[in-house]
Amino acid sequence: MAPVGHRFGYLFSYKSKVKNLKEEVEKLDEKRGAMQLSVDEAERNVKVIGPDVKGWLGRVDKCSEEAREILKDEVEANKGCLYGWCPNLKLRYSLGKKATNKAKEVAKLQEERKLTEVAYNKPPPGIESTSTEGIKVFESRRLIMNDVMEALKDDRFHMIAICGMRGVGKTTMVKEVAKRAKEEKLFNEVVMAVVSQSPNERKIQGEIGDKLGLKFEEETERGRADRLRERLRGTKRILVILDDVWKRLELNDIGIPFGDGHRGCKIFPTSRFDNVCNDMDAQKKFTVEVLIEEEAWNLFEEMAGISNDTSHTSTDLYITQQKVADECGCLPIAIVIVARALRGKDEQLWNSALLQLRKSMVKNIRGVEEKVFKSLELSYKFLESREMKECFLLCSLYAEDFNIPIEDLVRYGVGIELFEAIDSVAEARDRVHAFVDDLKKGYLLMGGEQEGCVKMHDVVRDVAISIASREEHSFMVRCDEALKEWLEKERHKNYAVISLRCTGISELPDNLEFPKLHLLRLEDGYASKLVNLPDSFYGGMKELKALSMLNVYIDGSLPTSLRWLTNLRSLSLYECGLFDDVSVIGALENLKILSFEGTKIEELPKEIGRLSHLKLLDLLRCGVKRICPGVLSNLSKLEELYLGSSFNDENRIEEAKATFTELCGLSNFTTLVIYLPHFAY
Numbered sequence: 161m162a163p164v165g166h167r168f169g170y171l172f173s174y175k176s177k178v179k180n181l182k183e184e185v186e187k188l189d190e191k192r193g194a195m196q197l198s199v200d201e202a203e204r205n206v207k208v209i210g211p212d213v214k215g216w217l218g219r220v221d222k223c224s225e226e227a228r229e230i231l232k233d234e235v236e237a238n239k240g241c242l243y244g245w246c247p248n249l250k251l252r253y254s255l256g257k258k259a260t261n262k263a264k265e266v267a268k269l270q271e272e273r274k275l276t277e278v279a280y281n282k283p284p285p286g287i288e289s290t291s292t293e294g295i296k297v298f299e300s301r302r303l304i305m306n307d308v309m310e311a312l313k314d315d316r317f318h319m320i321a322i323c324g325m326r327g328v329g330k331t332t333m334v335k336e337v338a339k340r341a342k343e344e345k346l347f348n349e350v351v352m353a354v355v356s357q358s359p360n361e362r363k364i365q366g367e368i369g370d371k372l373g374l375k376f377e378e379e380t381e382r383g384r385a386d387r388l389r390e391r392l393r394g395t396k397r398i399l400v401i402l403d404d405v406w407k408r409l410e411l412n413d414i415g416i417p418f419g420d421g422h423r424g425c426k427i428f429p430t431s432r433f434d435n436v437c438n439d440m441d442a443q444k445k446f447t448v449e450v451l452i453e454e455e456a457w458n459l460f461e462e463m464a465g466i467s468n469d470t471s472h473t474s475t476d477l478y479i480t481q482q483k484v485a486d487e488c489g490c491l492p493i494a495i496v497i498v499a500r501a502l503r504g505k506d507e508q509l510w511n512s513a514l515l516q517l518r519k520s521m522v523k524n525i526r527g528v529e530e531k532v533f534k535s536l537e538l539s540y541k542f543l544e545s546r547e548m549k550e551c552f553l554l555c556s557l558y559a560e561d562f563n564i565p566i567e568d569l570v571r572y573g574v575g576i577e578l579f580e581a582i583d584s585v586a587e588a589r590d591r592v593h594a595f596v597d598d599l600k601k602g603y604l605l606m607g608g609e610q611e612g613c614v615k616m617h618d619v620v621r622d623v624a625i626s627i628a629s630r631e632e633h634s635f636m637v638r639c640d641e642a643l644k645e646w647l648e649k650e651r652h653k654n655y656a657v658i659s660l661r662c663t664g665i666s667e668l669p670d671n672l673e674f675p676k677l678h679l680l681r682l683e684d685g686y687a688s689k690l691v692n693l694p695d696s697f698y699g700g701m702k703e704l705k706a707l708s709m710l711n712v713y714i715d716g717s718l719p720t721s722l723r724w725l726t727n728l729r730s731l732s733l734y735e736c737g738l739f740d741d742v743s744v745i746g747a748l749e750n751l752k753i754l755s756f757e758g759t760k761i762e763e764l765p766k767e768i769g770r771l772s773h774l775k776l777l778d779l780l781r782c783g784v785k786r787i788c789p790g791v792l793s794n795l796s797k798l799e800e801l802y803l804g805s806s807f808n809d810e811n812r813i814e815e816a817k818a819t820f821t822e823l824c825g826l827s828n829f830t831t832l833v834i835y836l837p838h839f840a841y
Contacts, residue, residue: 181259184266185227191273192220202279209279230258298455311444321437322430324448325603326536327493330430334401352401385415393422402429408439434601450490460485463499477507487517489618494532501526536623551595556624557659559639563613571753575706575730585775670694679706693719706730713737723747733759743767756782769794780804793822800831
């Protein structure tokens with residue numbers, strides 16, 4: 161009887177069963193509404209909705225719709241048949257049965273809701289290739305990336321590094337390498353963290369953890385390091401990119417296993433300092449240089465929106481655009497920032513930008529100061545010592561693309577007393593060469609085209625001039641263009657260092673007042689043929705410690721005001737014509753460096769013997785015919801003498817021997833450079 165009674169229940173209790181279904185559907189709708197609120201909140205928090213939740217919502221919507229269709233039959237079931245005189249038993253039976261079954265389905269869906277987790281955190285993001293537009297397709301970059309990819313495939317290397325100056329495209333390149341490594345399935349996972357000049361272990365751990373979907377519960381760095389190390393070791397092959405490393409990182413302290421600690425883990429640092437890559441024990445190192453000129457111009461054209469069709473552009477504007485591009489020095493970050501800032505601008509703005517770039521004053525070119533100058537300035541600020549910083553700034557005294565003699569830096573440094581705890585010129589030279597080596601490894605200097613010289617990248621030089629011109633340094637550098645006249649407003653200022661190209665000036669002024677000037681560098685090109693410097697030219701520079709004149713043609717005698725420079729330590733007269741009399745130099749008793757290289761002098765007079773502090777005397781290519789007896793023997797502190805071919809004459813052998821005799825009595829003497837083809841051995 162139970163099965164029969166159960167079926168009769170569908171018929172006689174259909175109303176209660178329909179009512180039960182309504183109640184269950186209402187409860188389900190409430191639960192669905194609550195679930196939807198949770199889903200909406202999760203989506204606002206960028207979480208991933210669980211597939212079971214999406215399935216449940218779909219089943220609920222379908223079930224609710226079916227239940228409502230069933231409930232529509234209630235009205236017909238209540239009407240009955242034969243004009244309401246006879247109940248519709250068949251419909252009531254069917255309605256009761258459907259309501260019962262559907263109520264069970266609704267109840268089951270409600271029960272499923274209790275066991276459902278709504279959302280999950282998104283999977284860790286990959287490393288996107290956000291490259292500087294177009295740079296990755298350039299041949300110079302493609303070749304390096306191919307070599308990097310080969311190194312990543314080689315199991316002998318666990319530490320591979322990329323180095324290069326700021327803004328050259330290192331980060332762009334490693335992101336592209338990461339993308340290719342994932343596409344070629346070289347690694348199970350690729351992660352990246354930015355280190356910067358002030359590395360924070362906790363931040364680095366967090367960045368790597370975010371890429372791995374790893375949540376740290378530990379409070380201490382050591383605990384987090386252990387957790388990260390365990391996670392990395394759990395991945396068979398993983399590439400860890402450490403971008404913008406400024407000094408050696410202790411990878412174990414961060415929790416990055418390498419070498420025997422995890423053969424499948426490869427470390428890939430980038431740095432703007434070559435020596436940092438060495439400090440990190442990089443087994444393979446790749447240097448990224450600036451773009452070649454053709455690549456640089458193509459990138460500039462693209463970023464500035466310059467059409468190859470010049471019919472719509474004036475010739476003058478097109479030439480200006482090319483000059484602006486040249487000022488960027490083939491440095492990708494400078495090209496992109498400057499070109500974007502000038503895109504669509506008129507000819508006047510292009511002309512203004514060119515002038516600012518040439519004068520290293522770029523505040524009015526959007527983004528250049530902040531994104532180019534300040535980022536490069538960080539490299540300067542990171543230099544270890546005040547002496548190295550000053551040495552770097554001294555390199556800005558030369559014209560753009562100039563081969564800077566390292567020996568000049570030595571002599572300037574001795575002159576302005578730059579070095580601490582230095583007793584000899586040789587020690588100063590060693591220190592400068594060490595500085596230059598570090599500056600080259602930091603890509604603030606480049607190798608020169610001539611032996612013993614270095615060069616500055618144009619944009620780095622602009623940054624150096626920008627720094628040097630600030631009040632705390634007080635440099636004035638005007639050596640890229642010929643100075644037509646000495647500006648009236650520049651006659652009386654508190655400059656500490658001045659470098660001028662005076663070609664084109666008809667006459668140098670005689671009423672200058674620079675009471676704090678300690679280094680003056682004048683350059684000419686023989687074009688002006690200055691017959692004389694005014695006698696009082698140096699009168700307002702009494703604190704001057706280093707004076708260098710290059711190609712400043714002086715015929716006759718030096719200005720008498722030179723004797724007033726009693727604080728002068730270094731005097732260099734390069735290619736300055738012919739001097740009849742240099743005896744005035746004998747009054748400069750504090751002089752330590754004296755150079756006449758390439759300047760013709762007839763005689764080294766006895767007055768030079770008064771220079772009791774002189775350590776270096778340079779007479780290369782001077783053609784000096786006579787050195788007065790007793791001059792050299794009186795230079796008691798002389799360390800280095802450069803004579804070259806001054807005695808390249810068979811008739812001067814005896815004079816040469818006398819010179820050697822005088823030198824033998826000098827206790828500090830260490831270096832003699834002389835050419836004696838006819839000297840009898």
